């Protein structure tokens with residue numbers, strides 16, 4: 001059987017320092033329908049690979065400075081780190097150094113070929129590897145589409161508020177308009193961003209997410225966003241593409257944009273004006289085509305007034321705002337969400353789903369949910385394990401200190417007035433006690449955010465032994481159960 005040329009020529013990178021053999025090989029490869037680019041050293045290969053992706057790399061083992069094995073190690077490490085597209089490597093050896101080939105395969109080479117192999121043998125072997133790789137690639141894509149589809153189906157809710165959000169997503173999906181998603185923590189901002197991407201014409205392109213709050217060091221964040229050239233700063237060993245570049249053809253989701261420092265804000269402003277930027281330490285302008293979606297749980301307009309967020313950047317990103325309301329503002333979504341999560345966790349833990357008594361649903365509805373849907377989801381996961389196949393009553397929720405918040409207007413101001421600070425401290429302590437020193441739940445009892453709870457704990461100097469076991473120290477608003 002002789003190998004017939006494929007429809008589009010596969011692009012091979014050949015790394016071979018022996019000029020005569022390199023010429024012979026690339027001529028043979030071209031005749032078999034491949035397109036070969038030849039370089040003479042591992043260093044040159046690496047330089048090229050920073051910018052280009054090949055379908056396959058064919059490398060000699062003995063090379064002038066860094067060896068073929070070094071090349072395999074670096075390439076596989078970069079692929080594993082997501083810094084390089086997957087591309088198989090095949091090593092070339094002479095018949096009497098097969099042990100080197102074995103070593104190469106241990107380091108991650110897909111196969112080896114001896115230099116004595118005929119043109120057809122080589123073509124056949126390479127084509128087999130390319131086919132296997134193509135299949136693996138398709139499987140990866142398929143898996144990605146499946147999880148995406150699952151998420152899309154999962155924007156649960158019957159309230160007018162969530163319907164409005166879905167309508168907005170549908171309205172702007174086809175356009176490339178820049179979107180700013182605002183809302184408290186855990187309301188589903190990321191879910192909305194993903195839904196927007198999937199509903200858009202860029203659905204087949206990448207969805208790249210960057211959490212701007214995850215990296216405290218501004219230089220690191222800049223290099224994540226815009227990439228860097230080799231040697232741009234200490235530790236920049238290789239050239240690296242940033243998230244802007246990776247999002248080309250797709251959507252770039254910049255989460256927690258309110259956390260960006262002044263330098264990053266300035267760079268972002270320039271990048272969003274022209275979709276053009278340079279890598280850190282680089283000069284060549286890079287142009288990308290991507291849709292920008294921003295999210296924040298801060299009140300950005302207030303951040304602008306306070307002088308912490310650039311006004312010009314605010315106007316640039318706040319082109320089409322979507323506000324995802326907190327759960328307590330759409331109580332009719334609570335029951336469908338609770339049932340949905342109960343069913344999902346039942347499936348996940350291989351248990352029968354619990355049901356909810358009317359009293360339990362009422363208690364869920366009356367809870368303020370400062371952590372929004374994420375908090376509801378965690379509570380339902382716990383209940384699903386405890387109550388699988390049974391009915392959840394209101395007691396179960398009271399056990400978790402969930403249910404009606406304190407009735408408003410129940411406190412009457414005494415004749416002689418009060419010391420508000422003292423009352424506040426006393427209520428904070430009582431709430432903590434009732435919540436078994438879980439700050440998040442205590443915050444729920446007081447109808448305030450975890451951040452505000454934390455601030456009060458600090459203000460009153462409240463401590464509890466159980467808080468020290470957590471890595472975050474005394475302020476850690478963690479679950480104790």
Ligand SMILES: Nc1ncnc2c1ncn2[C@@H]1O[C@H](COP(=O)(O)OP(=O)(O)OP(=O)(O)O)[C@@H](O)[C@H]1O
Nearest residue numbers: 154155156184185186187188189190191297373374
């Ligand atoms: N309408 C919804 N239907 C189903 N699941 C939802 C819905 N909204 C949120 N969720 C789920 O709640 C969790 C929190 O949502 P998400 O991460 O999107 O919130 P967020 O607003 O980005 O929060 P943060 O500000 O903390 O980043 C996720 O597991 C998400 O799948």
Ligand SMILES: [Mg+2]
Nearest residue numbers: 189190255295
């Ligand atoms: Mg989020």
